Amino acid sequence: xxxxxxxxxxxxxxxxxxxxxxxxxxxxxxxxxxxxxxxxxxxxxxxxxxxxxxxxxxxxxxxxxxxxxxxxxxxxxxxxxxxxxxxxxxxxxxxxxxxxxxxxxxxxxxxxxxxxxxxxxxxxxxxxxxxxxxxxxxxxxxxxxxxxxxxxxxxxxxxxxxxxxxxxxxxxxxxxxxxxxx
Amino acid sequence: xxxxxxxxxxxxxxxxxxxxxxxxxxxxxxxxxxxxxxxxxxxxxxxxxxxxxxxxxxxxxxxxxxxxxxxxxxxxxxxxxxxxxxxxxxxxxxxxxxxxx
Numbered sequence: 001x002x003x004x005x006x007x008x009x010x011x012x013x014x015x016x017x018x019x020x021x022x023x024x025x026x027x028x029x030x031x032x033x034x035x036x037x038x039x040x041x042x043x044x045x046x047x048x049x050x051x052x053x054x055x056x057x058x059x060x061x062x063x064x065x066x067x068x069x070x071x072x073x074x075x076x077x078x079x080x081x082x083x084x085x086x087x088x089x090x091x092x093x094x095x096x097x098x099x100x101x102x103x104x105x106x107x108x109x110x111x112x113x114x115x116x117x118x119x120x121x122x123x124x125x126x127x128x129x130x131x132x133x134x135x136x137x138x139x140x141x142x143x144x145x146x147x148x149x150x151x152x153x154x155x156x157x158x159x160x161x162x163x164x165x166x167x168x169x170x171x172x173x174x175x176x177x178x179x180x181x182x
Numbered sequence: 183x184x185x186x187x188x189x190x191x192x193x194x195x196x197x198x199x200x201x202x203x204x205x206x207x208x209x210x211x212x213x214x215x216x217x218x219x220x221x222x223x224x225x226x227x228x229x230x231x232x233x234x235x236x237x238x239x240x241x242x243x244x245x246x247x248x249x250x251x252x253x254x255x256x257x258x259x260x261x262x263x264x265x266x267x268x269x270x271x272x273x274x275x276x277x278x279x280x281x282x283x
Contacts, residue, residue: 004183004184005184008184008188012188012192015192015196016192016195016196016199019195019196019199019200019219020199022199022203022212022215022219023199023202023203023206028209028211028212031212031215032211032215035215035218035219038196038219038222039222042196042222042226045189045192045226045229046226046229048184049184049189049226049229049230049232049233050233051229051232051233051242051245053242053246054225054229054242054245054246054249057246057249058249061249061250061252061253062218062222062249062252062253065253066218066252066253066256069256069257069260070211070214070215070256070260073211073260073263073264074211097205097206099205100201100202100205100206101202103201103202103205104198104199104201104202104205105198107197107198107201108194108195108198111194111197111198112191112194115187115190115191115194116187120186120187120190121185121186121187125234126186126234129234129235130234134234134235134236134237135233135234135235135236136232136233136234136235136236136239140236142236142239142242145236145239146239146242146243146246149238149239149243150243153238154243157247161247161250161251164251164254165250165253165254168254168255168257168258169254169257171258171261172257172258172260172261175258175261175262175264175265176261176264176265
């Protein structure tokens, strides 16, 4: 049991446990703050998968951007909204949630079953990549490689996503504008 | 090192918890959190497979694209939720059942 394994199981446990806490909690603000913990531990999992640039992006965009946006969205929208959002009288395990629980558990069983049937650790292209030594090692330089690839091989998706981001920005600003004559 | 199946088991668990949140919560913001959780599970899969491709690193690249797309989606979805609250005075998805006109 190496240190990496221990860290992996720790991060995975924190991610799953905080996700279950989100599903169980009735308080909206508490579940948003618990989502912080989930996202940070997923960023830790990215680091353990040797994708450090993705981990930093996750921290910057998700934790710094999306969650702050979520908190803003309902903390700036008035006191009666906040009071209205928080009153939910439902329990974690009630009979009305049984179909959802059944669906989630069955879906999990199906996915795990597929995962073990395909023998995922010995896929053909994975073993080929390991034997050709083109898998990522812990000391291989990745961020520079990502930058070069972004400007050469993936230039078209990069430009497309920049246009889409601008459209989303304009659309969000238009939607949240206060209309005077309504 | 950590094997591929460990990552996939964790991401399958996250995906199913996100599915449960979407199906049970009666609050549009919490449904949005469930969607983000499912997206993160998918991105974790992309990153875990992207470990075996150093030259093109397609997995990590599309994980980046997916993170940016999730940011755009959330911004628009929150604007829509605020508008829906202004019109209906509730954000329970079960109660929003009529069009504007």
